[in-house]
Amino acid sequence: MAADTFDRVDGMPGDDGTRRMAMTEVTRAGQEQDVDLRHHGDAEIGEGLANFAVNVRTGTPPAWLAERLRASLADLAAYPDPEPARAAVARRHGRAPGEVLLTAGAAEAFVLIARVLRPRRAVVVHPQFTEPEAALRAAGHQVGRVVLGKDFVLDPAAVPADADLVMIGNPTNPTSVLHPAAAVAALARPGRTVVVDEAFMDCVPGEPESLATRLPPGFVIVRSLTKTWGLAGLRAGYVLAESRLITALAAAQPLWAVSTPALVAVEECSAPAAVAEAEAWAAGMAAERDRLAAELSGRGLYVVPGARASFLCLRVPDALGIRALLRQRGYAVRRGDTFPGLGPDWLRIAVRDRPANDALLKVLGDLGI
Incomplete structure (x- = not known):
């Protein structure tokens, strides 16, 4: 954890798409465009609709995990004990248990970070998952934005030098871009905290660009079990950071914030066999993702290149109108x-x-796409 930022913790325990791709924008706090930061994919789905809006693996949780979760209900009379799950996460990433905080999903992690840190200049690298910025704003922070340029490739030099809190996704939601670990690590500066949302990192076989096992000084890694294991309703995630920050975040967290079933899920999904299962799924998903991207690109659509997560980001003229037509067709x-x-x-x-x-x-083809 960067010392200067940590010392400022809370005292309580159109431009059109073409132009946007052609340049990197730095937007100061107070000058941001108006968007609904609380809109998420679950708001898009509905009865009878095929769900291509939410990035949660279908057919999950797997039977073995569902059975383990059912068995955990027998222990609900006891208060949750996070230590076995915490130790399992630490083993998975080669960290000390004191560098791990279990959370009720990644969303709680962002809220805790926003409440504990007191940055002078917070910057969020966009496009990315909007909850980190929403959490910062809800905690009363001014937030600036760095909007990535062509193909949404990270240029560490685009982040203002005086930013002492930087938040970035990797791989990034919604672009599916996987930034090189070296580029993300290059965001380090004295007195700066860098929060990396790695919620989709287990979509990448081998996780070669993850910083979870390396954890450079000043870096905070946020992970989630939601996507790969289909546990959005259970709320299971964790934070990796140096122990001093973990202690501060834990002091701001409600007691027993993570339920017994969620702790069981974290422990089970951090085991070597589960990690291997997730990697096998990721390899199969990647092949199908690349095929789908090639099909869409072959129709003349711009698909953000180099997708590495379980979704594609594409530019379609009148995308909102196409979205409405797709809803009419299910x-x-x-x-x-x-x-x-x-x-x-x-x-x-x-x-x-x-x-x-x-x-x-086929439906897109019927719409002339």
Whole structure:
């Protein structure tokens, strides 16, 4: 944890899409475009709609995990004991248990970080998941934005030198871009804290660009079990950081914030066999994602290149109108205009299995896409 930032902790325990891709914008606090930071993919889905809007792996949780969660209900009379799950996460990433905080999903982690840190200049690198910025604003912080340029590639020099809190996703939601670990690590500065949202890192076989095991000084890694294991309703995630910050975050967290079933899920999904299962899924998903991207690109659409997560980000003229037409035909996709740095010509599409993806492609073809 960067010392200067940690010392300021809370005392309590259109521009059109083409232009946006052609330049990197730095937006100071108070000058941000108006978007709904609280709009998420779950608001897009509905009864009878094929779900391409939410980036949660279908067919999950797997039977073995569901059975383990059912068995955990027998222990609900006792208060949750986080230590076995905490130790399992520490073993997975080669960290000390004191560098791990278990949370009720990544969303709680962002809220705790926003409440504990007191930065002079907070910056969020966009486009990315909007909850980190929403949490900072809810905690009363002014937030600046760095909007990435062509193909949403990270240029560490684009982040203002005086930013003492930087938040970035990797791989990034909604663009599916995986930034090189060296580029993310280059964001380090004396007195700066860098928060990296790695919620989709287990979509990448081998996780070569993860900083979870390296954990450079001043870095905070946020992880989630939601996407790969289908546990959005359970709320299970964790933070990796130096022990002094973990202690401060824990002091701001309600007692027993993570339920017994969620702790069981964290422990089970951190085991070597589960990590291997997730990697096998990620490899199969990647092949289907690349096929889907090639199909869409072959129709003349701009698909953000080099996608590495379980979704694709694409530019479609009148994307909001296309989204509405897809809903009429039984398909839900994620609008892009609620992500700073995108706009009304962008959509995010989750990657499903081949039959489901082909059905979506057919409907798009029927719409002339």
